[in-house]
Amino acid sequence: MNRLAAAARGEIPADLVIHNARVANIFTQEYEPADIAIYSGKIAGIGQNYSGLVNFDAEGRAVIPGMIDGHIHIEDTMMTPQAFAYTAALHGTSTVMADPHEISNALGMSGLEYMFRASQGLPVDIFYGAPSCVPASDLETPYEELDMTAMKSMFDRKMTQHLGEMMDFPKVIAGDPEAWGKILAAGDVPLTGHAPGVSGKELCAYLSSGIDSDHECTTLDEAREKLSRGMWLMIREGASFLDLKTLLPLVKENPLNAARCMAVSDDITARYLLERGHMDEKMRIMIRDGLNPFTALRMVTLSPAEYFRLHDRGIIAPGKIADFTILDADTMDEAFKVHSVWKRGLQVVRDDDVFAVNDAEHLAPVTRVKVKKVPTVEQIRIKAEDSLMNVIGVKEGTVITKTLQVSPKVSDGYVVPDFENDIAKIVVLERHRDTGRFGVGFVKGLGIMRGAVGSSVAHDAHNFVVAGADDESIITALHGLAEMGGGLVVSEGRELKASFALPIGGLMSYLRPEEVCAELAKMENAAETLGVKIPHPFMVLSFLCLSVIPELRITDLGYVDITKGGVQELFVR
């Protein structure tokens, strides 16, 4: 006779019983005082007087289902999947839906293969979306293009569970065969979208492809239209994008909308994870904002589980996998502090082994291409012309850039950075194929007074990007990046003042989360000595290459502008 059923009936001891729990029930919106019996990694029963081989006294604390992040790019934490998982798990996360498009730009299919391998056996189930836009556009140069055949292969090999965010909404709307081919190659899976500001008939055209979710809404009107058109809404609340408070009225005005909404991270950093948390932080924000905690809980448990068709999780109920978290209080309050965490019935404790530098290396493909073709100071010089110059205008608090037209500062017949007007030079060097191809431009708003800052984290193709006050510092930074095979650098003149190596695709390190934070702090401090005062300068830098966001951007092809549809000239003709 079946032993799971016997454990549910209480006729054989469970593997584990959580006694004196107050089980948060999103359906009754009540706490149910009960024991939770776990057998073979599953919830067997909820009720009174269960006994287990292992017994744990929750002492009247609230117990919630394991939380689910419906959209995150793990690479942005600069941590390995292993380090990420152990850090997030202890904040109550049990499942994440990750879009590995950063590593897939940097290392192609082998990047995805690494992420998949590195995600086995962790205390967080990581399901990957098939990265649907590698490269993000024709204006970027990734390691290799992942086309519809590659997409099909990812699904056939069961490395991916859903379609990763389809960012190339103009092509989908236009009915482009390659974009539609990728969607069809994914098959009958959740098809996640990315359609900032898309509306009306264009939104209809986007959705006619079958795409059924979005995480880019920033206004209530946009969110309401997308919801009304059948899209599941991922409300983003990460390190840089904060949409929860703006969009929560949608759920408050009709709680039934919680069944179609979820709170997601998109981008978070190691520091955010350590200092603020993960899905627990989203719960705190929602509770503080006045949302019914049970309704909020649905948005980080059952709703994402339903959207992603994970029928085995999202609630604490018999037959579901035993993913749950005990809170350090008897209710879900504003503190929402995690007491202890279980994954498939096993208590999650911090596993220092997975943070070890060398153990994980055999899993990872190191950056494959050694960049040798670094330009010279002479090569990146720009001869002055008798016209205005286009400059990338950075605005704090948004990833949108502006196209500025300014009079170039000229010295010895060359255009040079203009400290007084906060205009630095910016160079992007292709690094995946060592073509030596580079683009040169100017950017306003970084606050660089001397030296240069550089990074191999440069969305989405993740080539080398360096912004600096003089050509020598820029070239030093590029050499520093090339030497390391990727990472972050700060240089001044011929001196490499600080560096943080990111050996996995130039995006991730093997360090512990605290070490990642320390390295990042070190790099930001070094940048500050150059005059950089904006918060998160490396993150700002990393977005200047993202060709699919308006307006002016820079890639190894030079200036690009998605709204104008192509490569742009430096000078205004």
Next chain:
Amino acid sequence: MNRLAAAARGEIPADLVIHNARVANIFTQEYEPADIAIYSGKIAGIGQNYSGLVNFDAEGRAVIPGMIDGHIHIEDTMMTPQAFAYTAALHGTSTVMADPHEISNALGMSGLEYMFRASQGLPVDIFYGAPSCVPASDLETPYEELDMTAMKSMFDRKMTQHLGEMMDFPKVIAGDPEAWGKILAAGDVPLTGHAPGVSGKELCAYLSSGIDSDHECTTLDEAREKLSRGMWLMIREGASFLDLKTLLPLVKENPLNAARCMAVSDDITARYLLERGHMDEKMRIMIRDGLNPFTALRMVTLSPAEYFRLHDRGIIAPGKIADFTILDADTMDEAFKVHSVWKRGLQVVRDDDVFAVNDAEHLAPVTRVKVKKVPTVEQIRIKAEDSLMNVIGVKEGTVITKTLQVSPKVSDGYVVPDFENDIAKIVVLERHRDTGRFGVGFVKGLGIMRGAVGSSVAHDAHNFVVAGADDESIITALHGLAEMGGGLVVSEGRELKASFALPIGGLMSYLRPEEVCAELAKMENAAETLGVKIPHPFMVLSFLCLSVIPELRITDLGYVDITKGGVQELFVR
């Protein structure tokens, strides 16, 4: 470039445009004045100024998504799937989830094969559940047993989409390997349950199997417990079971529960379909009961679509299949009258061809076994004994029976029906294998004063059941059933006074819905001439053989009682 996207953008004409629609949106809970553009059977766009090859003016009427019945036994309408589909479609039904366990008891796998074949190309998509309890218990004799290997085969052949109601809850709770094997054979599909009154740890044990829905709740407390344990609730509202009004408070107190609840039919008759309707009738009941019409609409559209993982339907939105209904008003009001219906973008009109008697016959397996071993009057006589006798007690308005102990009326040394106390004789004859095996008992409460009534609709094994006032009438009725190969009969003495043939497995006819109603009315009138005054006497008769419902029942094995776990004696020892 993709033509669906082009139609959505309005750049090429749609196949069909519904102009001046008021689209009922369950998310915004508003009517949106818009055109609906349909291309290639899918919704392309919703918006203003679409034009189509065909244009239909909705004249400001409300438009709702095609409605979905999450649980129905089509056989109980005595209509073929074709006749059922055309009748239901014109009431706004676009999809039904059907459990074919009646025909599967009567004709085994070939019964299921017939249902599947007969359901292709109809204006209602019929998805079948794999009948999980054939026979309903060891106390019944079906045509053939459908075991876990048969279950696997149904799914492998894609004839079934989900697990049909797992009625044998005691075996599931007990962890019986055959019951669990059937569940596991179904795989990762919705696993529909049937667990009347099951609660506490027994409910946990039932759910630990993965079963995740139920349609048997009759009280709020029962419904609330099942909901809280993660079950999707199918609220039943059919011809005989009326649970909507009792259970709607669950949705009214928290509208979010509408995301886990649906309204279903379970059992409805041809007359109910014709006179009252189908899912439209459920909408009327919910709206009259004061439920927000948009919330009610979710329970017959998106919620069942989500539970059954039909990601292509349930809402009117781009990319979904074009199943929708225009109502005869500008809102969803208490009349909720259907104006016109579209299935995959094609208008549904009554197709008299599908009701034709002979055209469909080639699809159907006629009842295969000719019953020759009909007992004689002498064989069904019961010798009196000096003790009390067990009698099946029928109570109007419930399928539950009672075990009565009465002093038998004796004549010439034999027990005979007792008109004064409304006790008739009842005989069940095995019909699937012509074993000649029969059971004899007595039943109180049918009101039979003379003659006999008989039927091959006798849940769930659907053997011949006859109740009568004298042995000769009973044997005449049995011969009548045997001659027809199944159906309904009324006899008196040697005369077969009325009959209604059900050539498809003894359960369904090829007649049009109006003719089915007329035949049933004729049979009920004939029964009334025998003194039968209870409503729906043939339905009441049909449930007396259902071994899985307490208390006393009769099958070809004789008296049975699931609560006592086996065959019961006629006399009290």
